[in-house]
Amino acid sequence: MRPVVDPALSPDEQARLLASPAGLSAASAAPPPAPRWGGRTPGDALLAIPVATLCGFLPAVAGWFLLGRKGLIVGAVLQAGFVAAFWGGLWLVLVAGTALQLVSWVVLCAFGGGEDDGTELARVHHGRYYLEADFATGNLRPWFGVSLRELMARAQEAVATVLESEVNTAGLLDEIANSVTLPQHEWEIGQALAELTRIGRQVQKAAAEGGGSARVREVLEPQRQALRVSAEAVTRRVEALERYAERTRGADAAYREWRTLQELEELSADTREVLARTVRDELAVAEIDGLADRAGLLPLRDSLEEARRAARVLAEPAAEQV
Structure with missing residues (x-):
């Protein structure tokens, strides 16, 4: 028996709930608690380090990889500023790259990783779908x-x-x-x-x-x-x-x-x-x-x-x- 989903939900939400029945919780059971830190783990923070390093010293490449064409434009502007920093000496390049790396790491930790959309949707709409156990x-x-x-x-x-x-x-x-x-x-x-x-x-x-x-x-x-x-x-x-x-x-x-x-x-x-x-x-x-x-x-x-x-x-x- 497939889950019974409230038709008042949007078609996209219904499709995502039906696509991941294993993450759903019966309406007769307690709703799953919200994870700490939005579901982010120390592993997510470690995984963000190499990506942040790429953002810090090759922002054009990282922007294209993460956000596509829009990211490439932003990354190209940052890359131009990064190249211009060479005129101030190697120390300025290292300071600018490190600062950009730290900012990128914070942004990646804040907006990346954590609870996936399907799990969050199952928690938010708990009670608006029924499982066999109900x-x-x-x-x-x-x-x-x-x-x-x-x-x-x-x-x-x-x-x-x-x-x-x-x-x-x-x-x-x-x-x-x-x-x-x-x-x-x-x-x-x-x-x-x-x-x-x-x-x-x-x-x-x-x-x-x-x-x-x-x-x-x-x-x-x-x-x-x-x-x-x-x-x-x-x-x-x-x-x-x-x-x-x-x-x-x-x-x-x-x-x-x-x-x-x-x-x-x-x-x-x-x-x-x-x-x-x-x-x-x-x-x-x-x-x-x-x-x-x-x-x-x-x-x-x-x-x-x-x-x-x-x-x-x-x-x-x-x-x-x-």
Whole structure:
């Protein structure tokens, strides 16, 4: 199961979070603490010394290496000043180079190295993404009647099926903003399942500590029923996604069949021309005219319309879905 990321984050932030799942921390766990010194280590300081030396005595080369063309311009100006220092004697060259080296080392330590962007993003946006650990497995199935982790995986699979389908890529489902609405459905389902998991784990812990007495069982039963009802509501929402995905698969099959028939239709153009010249009776003419009707457009239209109807169910308010 891939991480469930808040679609309100920018596409770049979402992509970077999904690209480094190993650095993410479950929303149900404590957020990772910010590293000291921004994550910089003594090794970073040592590594900056040779680069700072290059900046100190060959700033044009270092500027090109570090910043490209803009750095080359700045480095060339510093290099010109460095060359001019030769007129003041060797001691001035050494003082200027050493001073530039020290300044470069401070700048490199301040702005280079440290915590990478992916780790920082995972820390800053902790709680705006969910991992497998945030969803209950089979150990809480008696409380919910279903594995919440499996339910989340089913929702993700249905969303991926629609978004990666040929008819969606071809724009044949353009009446529905799939790229916007489906990730939002996935996120809302993830939020609901993560919250149910959190409550379910707390209730299960309390039940275990209560020793299973009759009074404890009496109090727990309404909570068990409430958790099951909530899980059933989310399950219906996931099933609506799966129905949409199933209709999309049917539309994909019809679309592939239509494209194949279109290709065959083009390849058989010469054959139809020969048939038209050879056979002149009305039966042959009717057969030739009917070839276009058998191109598979009607099944494709029907399949697309079924997919659109399934999508419209998802567009209804959450209250109506439940």
